[in-house]
Amino acid sequence: MERLIEPDAFRDVLGRFASGITVVAGLDDGEPVGFACQSFASLSLDPPLVMLAVGRSSSSWPRIERAGRFCVNILAAEQREICARLGRSGPDKFAAVPWSVSEHGTVRIEGALAAVECELRAVHEAGDHYLATAEVVALGAREDGSPLLYFRSRYAVGAF
Template sequence: MSETTIDAAEFRKVLGTYPTGVCVITALDEGKPAGMVVGSFTSVSLDPPLVGFFPDKSSTSWPLIEKAGHFCVNVMASDQGPVCKAVTAKGEAKFVGVEYAISDHDLPVIADSIAAIECKLYSVTEAGDHWFVLGQVLRMETVREDEPMLFHRGRYGSFAEKM
């Protein structure tokens, strides 16, 4: 069997045709919020209740979240673009203007997100240039009924029903 070389730009272009939801993964790092935006979140198992996401190995936020040992998946609504922008900022600018509350599990839960899923770190597996992170769900809630934020072809947007 021969290996085929896949062009990275073409890979991104083709896989970019598949829309994904947008989540912000949060934790506390020495009392300060740490977070990252991901489009790779998925449910994995009902028994035990597991969810997963794929942080890039070059992420500077993932090691802080991993060190915390638990995290919150904040499912973003279509009107939360400014939250995502703030969380992707570097250094002291990260989380500026982002409203959140600290949960009973000592996790930042972003205000007005569609849902919050609090997890303890279950496993981390190498997956090419990313990590495959599994979290065991400790608590979850739907915060509001609204349109989700989607990522498609390099842009953020929302769902529009066309039936």
């Protein structure tokens, strides 16, 4: 089958959709594990569900999937370095990241704009990604701050 849409064109055009940046984080054998994720959205109010897209090449996702619980930490403008740390592969990604374990056994990043704690419900294959759905079990949010955004393959800061 002939490819109608080139990957570079797809990335360029969809890069014009500004998105918030999150860190999806959980515990695996008592150790924090996570990754930066911009493909996150609310899905349902009743029951409260969210969805996220995870690259199939992620080395962190299998560990989070195995744990079955995670927190989607919505990053604040000043957390660009945290995003950069958790957006790359390698050991000790959490070494300089302030975090704590929630009462639901997920990893909350200190200073995040919001925290959405979840229990995994389903994972579907979707091209070169997995589409995961999860039920929200707890929420938390700061009253102040601006979001860290991603727009046209660069960080952007929203002032609200």
